[in-house]
Amino acid sequence: MKKLLLLLYMSIDLFAVESYDPAAMIDLNGTAKDMVYDNGRLVVATDMGHIEVYTVPEIKKIKEISIPNVKDFMGDMMPARIMSTDVIGEKYLLLSDSGIGGYANLFIHENNETIQVISPENKKPLIKARFVDQDHMLFGYLSNEVALYDLKTRKELYRKQLSESKFSDFAMNEDKSQVVFSCESGVLSVVDIKTGKIIKTLEGQNVDNVYKVDFKNGMVSGAGQDQRGSLYDVKTGKGSYIKGNFLIYATGLSPSASKVAFAMDERNNISIYDTSSKSKIALLKGQKSTLNVIIFKNENELFSASDDNTVMVWKLNKQ
Structure with a gap:
């Protein structure tokens, strides 16, 4: 009888979940590696040495910014892989690997000019960078260090080790006062951006590498190698997780x-959950490759990018 009831509940839940196809698709000149959305602009970083900027909702390309090629380990010239990008006002950030010792190249594009800010000579193994404001950037190092960089002085105001585990990702809150860092241990560190001080440690919901994090309205989500999609209330530190199957x-x-939203299965579908009830409310089908970025534009529209040359636009218009 219990098994019968369980199957019945599972069937009801299955039929309650709406499935969606992409509302639109953006074809890129390269494989998507990072993506940000800001004030009607979608900025996509590619492995072909450039970023592409699109207006939303028109999905019209308005800008493409390229940086110089780099040498591979054989000494051949090849496009620089843009690992991280961002935009603030009319200022764009492009962070790439250099092919030299694992050190980064970082460029700022503004007023139709692209200036190199960091080169391999600076010996910075950076993985991710974001603007804090017009004059400062936040860095995530491979060694799981956080640094605040001053663009005017070209110096780091601080650089602090968060743990001995390898860095995975970071995400800032809306006013860019706090940031959450994830690493291969599964422990998340909430950091005060102005000082670099850890103000909260979030743990217990992931037991392995947390590939990606997001930070909105006092809540943090984590995408785990352990097949757990974690959720934390930053104020209380309490958390829970939703179990995936991949x-x-x-x-x-x-x-x-x-x-x-979590990429929950081996078919690269995106599952949408209500964070209060943990119930699945939508399933987005059509992504062809391993997902690397999911961004909500608003409560019912989102973008996703994966390891291919297509960005997908989704609308939860049936809800």
Whole structure:
């Protein structure tokens, strides 16, 4: 009898979940590696040495910014892989690997000019960078160090080790006062951006590498190698998780944090959950490759990018 009831509940839940196809698709000139959304602009970094900027909702390309090629380990010239990008006002950030010793190249594009800020000579093994404001950037190092960089002085205001584990990802909150760092241990560190001080440690929901994190409205989501999609209330430190059936490579929270997206299965589908009830409310089908970025534009529209040349636009218009 219990088994029969369980099957019945599972069937009801299955039929309650709406499935969606992409509302639109963006074809890129390269494989997507990173993506940000800001004030009607979608900025996509590629492995072909450039970023592409699109207007939303028109999905019209308005800008493409390239950086010089780099040498591979054989000494041949090849496009620089843009690992991280961002935009603030009319200023764009392009962080790439240099092919030399694992050190980074970092460029700032503004007023139709692209200037190199960091080169391999600076010996910075950076993985991710984001603007804090017009004059400062936040760095995530491979060694799981956080640094605040001053663009005017070209110096780090601080650089602090968060743990001995390898860095995976970071995400800032809306006013860019705090950032959450994830690493291969599964422990998340909430850091005060101004000082670099750890103000909260979030743990217990992931027991392995957390590939991606998001931070919205006081909530953090984590995409885990342990097939767990974690959720934490930053104020209380309390958390829970939703179990997937495959490695979870990407996550995104809606602006209100009432919805969370996880790449939950081996078919690269995106599952949307209500964060309060943990119930699945939508399934987005059509992604062809391993997901690396999920971004909510608002409560019912989102973007996703994977290891191919297509960005998908989704609308939860049946809800």
